[in-house]
Amino acid sequence: MIARQPTLKAIQLIAEQRSTAVVNPQPLNNAHQLFDKSPHRAWALQIFRSHFQLGRRGTINEVTITLSLKACNGDPFWGSQIHGISVTSGLWPCITVANSLMNLYCKAGDFSKSLCIFERLADPDTVSWNTVLSGFRRSEDALCFACRMNSNGVVFDPVTYTTALSFCSRNEEFHFGLQLHSSIVKSGLDCETFVGNALISMYCRWERLSEARRMFDEMPSKDLVSWNAIISGYSQGGIQGLEAISMFIETIRRGIDPDHVLLTGTVSACGHEKNLELGRQIHGFSLKRGYGKHVSVGNVLISTYSKCDRVEEAVLVFRNMNERNVVSWTTMISINEEAAVSLFDEMRLDNVPPNHVTFVGLLHAVTVHDLVEQGKKIHGACLKLGFSLEPNVCNSLITMYAKFKSTDESKRAFDELDHREIITWNALISGYAQNGLSQAAIQTFLSAVTEVKPNQYTFGSVLSAIGAAEDVSLRHGKRCHSQIIKLGLNTDPVVSSALLDMYAKRGSMFESERVFSEAPQRTQVSWTSMISAYSRHGDYQSVMTWFNQMLAEQVEPDSITFLSVLTTCGRKGMIDTGRKLFDSMVQDYRIEPSPEHYSCMVDMLGRAGRLEEAEEMVNRIPGGPGLSVLQSLLGSCRTYGNVELGEKAAEGLLEMEQKDSGTYVLMANLYAEKGQWEKASRFKRAMREEGVLKKIGFSWVDVDHAADGSLALHGFSSGDMTHPMAEEIHGLAEFVGLEMKFLREREVEWYESGVMLESVGCIW
DNA sequence: CCGGAACGCC
Incomplete structure (x- = not known):
């Protein structure tokens, strides 16, 4: 029996042997070997079973058992049956049988049984140790076991090394990995292709690609796996796709015959590079080589087409696949947010069980589309299937509930996890920050840093919380700044722009400018942060200076940059400049004006009394004007006494869902000023009848009582003198106002007034 | 025993 693949003839031969009363197990073993690694492995098991049903127990030996266990391919049902047979036939203490049993239980996911067998072995060989080593789930446990092997005097063989290396690469066990590398070199095993491949893969996972490349270049004998390892290493980060x-x-x-793994890695690189043309070519090449219908090649083609904005082609690949596995479905769910939920239903009909990644994609889709009810249902499914404690799923749940403004639910999901990585902390911190719960964000940040090392995302969120909070001491911001420098994160463009934004929002323009000038690169975002900060402060001069400098440095402004500049123009009455910039934004920069831009323009033109132009701008708004636009227009009509246009605006406003008292008040005042008393009183009456209450604006201040560390919330509204310290507060406010005016008069820079405000906070 | 595909935090 020399045939590598079972042919019909070979199978007939086996059948003949099955019918003869054989005493020697050799033919049976040969049959097993024939099916080993073939797609028809299950046949070997069938033969073994029927052999056994014929009651030929005596005709098997340890090789038969070993081969049959191999044929089980991790099936726990048949595996345990054969386990029983190996015990009753007295073959189980044989080391190869024991090793195969351990291997089977590892594959079946029942590692404790493997361990149990191992501990009962009188004299385990290296294969036994290696088998157990490969079965651990957590890297720490595996590496601990490797230490035990070492202290028991087990000499590491290539298999030991490759297994241990794969644990090091999974969990960034740098220390252990490097130690293994040096002892591999000492024992001269670095020439072994398998070991070299494992080393390459480890360095790739650690993103130490130059080291991996050095290993690859120095390898005495490379095989296809070596090429695959280095190519997928380059494609993974997305940076070295070329x-x-x-x-x-x-x-x-070199004439190397590519396999599906090589094609998968390369197509994936095309996706990261967004190189549609090359992706298409390799798609064609794969078809020619017969890998067109291979599931992992198909999966990566789907994601590549989607990355190149060709969702239709991605769908086409998906629909043409012969076999769709969980990755195929998950990819489709992740790239197709709108259809995610229906794809998920379709997936279940296709009998493909979802995994935790599927839920991450689904949760992301419902989060983006604000599908609150669907989100809760999916959360339920996660709980039922036991994925809710999977860290990534939990992160997505935290983010989802934060988006749905249920930060309590976010916190609950967070509390469920007992071991939290920085990403989980980040999700919660960012959730609080985005919901305006700055205090909670900062408190969470402070707890996080006691347990894990913060990263750039952590600071991005916490700095935005500090920037947005008026009631949080800038001390927190400065402490973050020093930590950022200590951790070397100040070179990160996102962190540095978050920092300057934080200082800018808190009025420390001096610090902002310093961060800006020290930043490794000046991005669109950092320029825009500076410009919008100056815009908030009404510093027209600086806005224009910085904007012109941004243009001079060839940094393209975005829609937010323009919004800041236009707002400033409006405030300062620079109507012509504003109009010119608006037109330039649309024509030169091809930026589609957002409702905010229109609102800003209507406001600008309205304030200047150019009401016809304002009206014309309102009519240009796609989908009609929103609340703020009409309110602003109505306000201008009231200022310039334009009843006709005011009525139009009010009409639009009253048709809207949310009734605002401002509309009634403005219209009543507009009519009153024109002497149209009847109409004026009609509006006032309507306001009362429709129960639209005038909202009172409150300012809230958290006062930090340094003595006992407690916080108390104080509220203020216009004309209200009920606060126990009202007199003092008004006195101080007046004092601060005078001091500000004084400083302005002396032309002191804005940043110093920021410092001053902080010192007032201390006196308080 | 080594290589591949989908996902999470600014």
Whole structure:
């Protein structure tokens, strides 16, 4: 029996042997070997079963058992049956049988049984140790076991090394990994292709690609796996996609026959590079080589087409696949937010069980589309299927509930986890920050840093919370700043722009400018942060100076940059400049004006009394004007006494869902000023009848009582003198106002008034 | 025993 793949003839031969009363187990073992690694493995098991049903117990030996266990391929049902047979036939203490049993239970996910068998072995060989080593789930446990092997005097073989290395690469066990590398070199095993491949893969996972490349270049004998390892290493980060592609071209040049893994890695690199043309070519190449219908090649083609904004083509690939696995469905769910929920239903009809990644994609989709009810249902399904404690799923749940403004639910999901990585903390901190719960965000941040090392995302969120909160001491911001420098995160463009934004929002323009000038790169975002800060402060001069400098440095402004500049123009009455910039934004920069831009323009034109132009601008708004636009227009009509246009605006406002008392008040005043008393009183009456209450504006201040560390919330509204310290507060406010005026008069820079405000906070 | 595909935090 030399045939590598079972042919019909071979199978007939086996059948003949099955019918003869054989004493020697050799033919049976040969049959097993024939099916080993073939897609028809289950046949081997069938043969074994029927053999057994014929009651030929005596005709098996340890090889038969070992081969049959292999044929089980991790099936726990048949595995345990054969386990029983190995015990009754007295073959189980044989080391190869025991090793195969351990291997089977590892594959079946029943590691404790493997361990149990191992501990009962009198004399385990290296294979036994290696088998157990490979079965651990947590890297820490595996590496601990490797230490035990070492102290028991087990000599590491190539399998031990490759297994241990794979644990190091999964969990960034740098110390252990490097130690293994050096002892591999000492024992001369670095020439083994398998070991070299594992080393390459480890360095790739650690994103130490130059080290991986050095290993690859120095390898005495490379195989296809070596090429695959280095190519997928380059494609994974998404940064070195071009290198991956050029390595792929090299394999073709050398006449290496690519397999599905090589194609998967290369197509994925095309996706990261958004290189649609090359992706298409390799798609064609895969079809020619017969990998067109391979599931993992198909999966990566779906994601590549989607990354290149060709969702239709992605769908086409998906619909043409012969076999769709959980990754295929999950990819479709992740790239197709609108259809995510229906795809999920379809997936279940296709009998593909979802995994935790599926839920991450689904939760993300419902989060983006604000599907609160669907989100809760999916959360329920997560709980039922036991994915809710999966860290990534939990992160998505936290983010989802934060988006739904249920930060309590976010916190509950967070509390469920007992081991939290920085990402989980980040999700909660950012959830609080986005819901305006700055205090909670900062408190969570302070707890986080006692347990894990913060990263750039952590600071991005906490700095935005500090920037947005008026009731949080800037001390927190400065402490973050020093931590950022200590951790070396100040070179991160996102962190540095969050920092300057935080200082800018809190009025410390001096600090902002310093962060800006020290930033590693000046991005669109950092320029825009500076400009919008100056805009908030009404510093027209600085807005225009910075804006012009931004343009001079060839940094393209975005819609937010324009919004800040236009707002400033409006406030300062620079109507012509504003109009010119608005037109330039649309024509030169191809930025579609948002409702905010229109609102800003209507406001600008209205304030200047150019009401016809304002009206014309209102009519340009796609989908009609929103609340704020009409309110602003109505306000201008009231100022300039334009009843006709005012009525139009009021009409639009009264048709809206949310009734605002401002509309009634403005219209009543407008009519009153024109002497149209009847109409005026009609509006006032309507306001009372429709129960629209005039909302009172409150300012809230959290006062930090330094002595006992407690916080108390104080509220203020216009004309209200009920606060026990009202006199003192008004006195101080007046004092602060005078001091500000004084400082302004002396042309002191804005940043110093920021410092001054902080010192007032201390006196308080 | 080594290589591949989908996802989470600014």
